[in-house]
Amino acid sequence: xxxxxxxxxxxxxxxxxxxxxxxxxxxxxxxxxxxxxxxxxxxxxxxxxxxxxxxxxxxxxxxxxxxxxxxxxxxxxxxxxxxxxxxxxxxxxxxxxxxxxxxxxxxxxxxxxxxxxxxxxxxxxxxxxxxxxxxxxxxxxxxxxxxxxxxxxxxxxxxxxxxxxxxxxxxxxxxxxxxxxxxxxxxxxxxxxxxxxxxxxxxxxxxxxxxxxxxxxxxxxxxxxxxxxxxxxxxxxxxxxxxxxxxxxxxxxxxxxxxxxxxxxxxxxxxxxxxxxxxxxxxxxxxxxxxxxxxxxxxxxxxxxxxxxxxxxxxxxxxxxxxxxxxxxxxxxxxxxxxxxxxxxxxxxxxxxxxxxxxxxxxxxxxxxxxxxxxxxxxxxxxxxxxxxxxxxxxxxxxxxxxxxxxxxxxxxx
Numbered sequence: 001x002x003x004x005x006x007x008x009x010x011x012x013x014x015x016x017x018x019x020x021x022x023x024x025x026x027x028x029x030x031x032x033x034x035x036x037x038x039x040x041x042x043x044x045x046x047x048x049x050x051x052x053x054x055x056x057x058x059x060x061x062x063x064x065x066x067x068x069x070x071x072x073x074x075x076x077x078x079x080x081x082x083x084x085x086x087x088x089x090x091x092x093x094x095x096x097x098x099x100x101x102x103x104x105x106x107x108x109x110x111x112x113x114x115x116x117x118x119x120x121x122x123x124x125x126x127x128x129x130x131x132x133x134x135x136x137x138x139x140x141x142x143x144x145x146x147x148x149x150x151x152x153x154x155x156x157x158x159x160x161x162x163x164x165x166x167x168x169x170x171x172x173x174x175x176x177x178x179x180x181x182x183x184x185x186x187x188x189x190x191x192x193x194x195x196x197x198x199x200x201x202x203x204x205x206x207x208x209x210x211x212x213x214x215x216x217x218x219x220x221x222x223x224x225x226x227x228x229x230x231x232x233x234x235x236x237x238x239x240x241x242x243x244x245x246x247x248x249x250x251x252x253x254x255x256x257x258x259x260x261x262x263x264x265x266x267x268x269x270x271x272x273x274x275x276x277x278x279x280x281x282x283x284x285x286x287x288x289x290x291x292x293x294x295x296x297x298x299x300x301x302x303x304x305x306x307x308x309x310x311x312x313x314x315x316x317x318x319x320x321x322x323x324x325x326x327x328x329x330x331x332x333x334x335x336x337x338x339x340x341x342x343x344x345x346x347x348x349x350x351x352x353x354x355x356x357x358x359x360x361x362x363x364x365x366x367x368x369x370x371x372x373x374x375x376x377x378x379x380x381x382x383x384x385x386x387x388x389x390x391x392x393x394x395x396x397x398x399x400x401x402x403x404x405x406x407x408x409x410x411x412x413x414x
Contacts, residue, residue, distance in 0.1 A: 016040025
């Protein structure tokens with residue numbers, strides 16, 4: 001379906017995150033000059049989320065610098081933002097969305113960019129105050145006044161968000177404990193080599209890491225006072241951050257009868273099984289073209305790319321190129337850059353020396369190069385992205401030889 005560029009062809013976008021903001025910008029860039037309405041359930045202008053657990057939480061970034069665009073940009077580009085307005089139902093037959101304020105919004109093309117939400121931790125005491133998620137600006141605004149030196153913070157979950165928050169808290173002088181149910185940090189997303197490195201790094205900054213422990217209760221009267229684990233210990237806490245993963249916001253699509261499977265199922269252009277409805281960002285399950293499978297990606301790269309892909313398809317423009325998935329994490333003075341998806345790896349090669357805090361871990365499956373985790377190693381990250389996109393094969397043993405540059409290794413790839 002190519003959208004007729006006329007004022008009668010309304011585009012309605014549900015969501016106010018990176019994917020929604022990119023779709024707005026790309027639609028205008030690709031020549032669509034009809035009406036665009038955006039329903040965003042938060043009261044802020046569309047904003048970046050990665051700095052929330054880093055510079056913004058640390059107080060090093062002003063609120064306005066999180067915004068993708070200021071209000072006048074949307075006005076100048078005839079984009080109507082409806083902030084604090086949540087979509088409640090989609091009527092596909094009438095091509096109408098009913099919002100939380102009772103207003104009905106018509107559409108010719110609908111883009112669902114509703115993102116995701118934190119998974120709750122269903123244990124007794126979870127309703128106590130001073131227990132926070134870390135997903136939105138409002139979350140961090142509530143957390144920041146408590147981030148005072150000497151406070152005892154317990155972080156449940158040792159994924160990237162949890163460890164980033166732990167690094168900020170440690171640098172601000174809090175007493176930090178991280179509890180993880182798995183037997184190592186970052187267990188779901190990386191290798192033991194990388195887990196051991198980051199665990200040691202956090203311990204060197206005074207962070208207490210408790211792996212293989214399950215939270216069973218939050219203790220206290222009104223405020224949280226402790227975190228009880230499955231072995232009976234109670235860890236004192238003045239505040240708690242819970243970061244145990246996210247769930248895609250695909251309920252609107254499910255209720256409307258659109259195909260979903262851990263996210264809204266879409267094709268390469270972001271189109272659902274209803275040709276007038278697209279889904280992009282965290283809520284979408286898309287083809288991962290470099291891995292011959294489908295999956296859901298939670299990243300800036302994915303939000304930007306899908307925003308462009310959907311806008312191009314709607315405007316009848318050529319499909320933009322599809323990058324390999326990439327991610328990053330900032331902890332202390334470490335820059336971790338990830339290219340590709342390491343899921344299912346059966347071989348690991350380490351290039352460089354972790355003790356020098358500049359190294360990379362390469363992942364293979366049946367000889368196929370899947371991904372790299374690069375710590376303070378931008379060349380390994382950038383070259384690996386190109387190799388994954390091209391589908392080239394590289395000799396794992398050559399990666400160990402640091403006298404060979406990544407450029408040299410790439411030149412021999414087939």
